[in-house]
């Protein structure tokens with residue numbers, strides 16, 4: 001963008017005086033009393049207008065088990081990589097020593 005005209009810090013400040021972010025308006029959950037966005041399910045207990053929409057506990061458990069499974073899988077892969085690194089390192093090191 002081209003610079004059109006010199007402006008003061010005051011001008012910049014005046015312009016930026018309207019840039020502040022407002023906190024979202026929260027309404028209180030009827031079941032647990034936690035704040036949640038309007039027309040949105042309560043993230044704490046999973047209810048909307050007093051009706052349970054999402055089984056939060058089951059979701060948390062599912063997430064935890066998935067994370068555990070993923071960590072387990074990653075652990076396996078890391079072990080495999082370590083083994084391959086060791087074998088490749090064994091191949092590389094004699095060449096390196098031969099060059100030196």
Ligand SMILES: [Zn+2]
Nearest residue numbers: 029032042045
């Ligand atoms: Zn709630």
